[in-house]
Amino acid sequence: TSLDDLHVPYSLMFNQPQAQETRQLQKDVKEIGSWAQDACENILLSLVLLFCPDMLELLERRRVEETQTKFAVLLQKYINQRHQTKPHVSVSRFASGLNLVTKCKEMHQMISELEE
Secondary structure: OOHHHOOOOHHHHOOOOOHHHHHHHHHHHHHHHOOOOOHHHHHHHHHHHHOOOOOOOOOOHHHHHHHHHHHHHHHHHHHHHHOOOOHHHHHHHHHHHHHHHHHHHHHHHHHHHHHO
16 A cells, blocks of 8 residues: 555544534634624724734733724724714624624634644
C-alpha cells in the first residue's frame, strides 16, 4: 500500500463536538453574522469585537479598552441617529449588539473546551 491509500479520520485527531454544541455554535454564528442591518453597523460592530481585550494578555490593555469604547460609542451614536424617531429601538439594538461580545466570548470558550 502507498501513502495515498492511508486515511486518518478527523475524529482520531480532534474532539468531535456534540450535536447540541454544534447546533448552539451554528445558532450563535448565524445570530452574530445577521445582526448588522447595513455596512456601517457591520464595520463598527466588527471593530468593537476586534478590540475586545478580554481573553488576551496585553501589554497595553488600557489602550485597547479605550479603542473598543470609542468604537462602541460610535456604534451607539450611529444607531441613535439611524433610529432617532424610535429611541426604544435604538436602545434595544445597541444592547443586542453589545450582547454579541458576550456571545463571541462564549463561543470562544466552547471551542477552546473542544480543543482540549
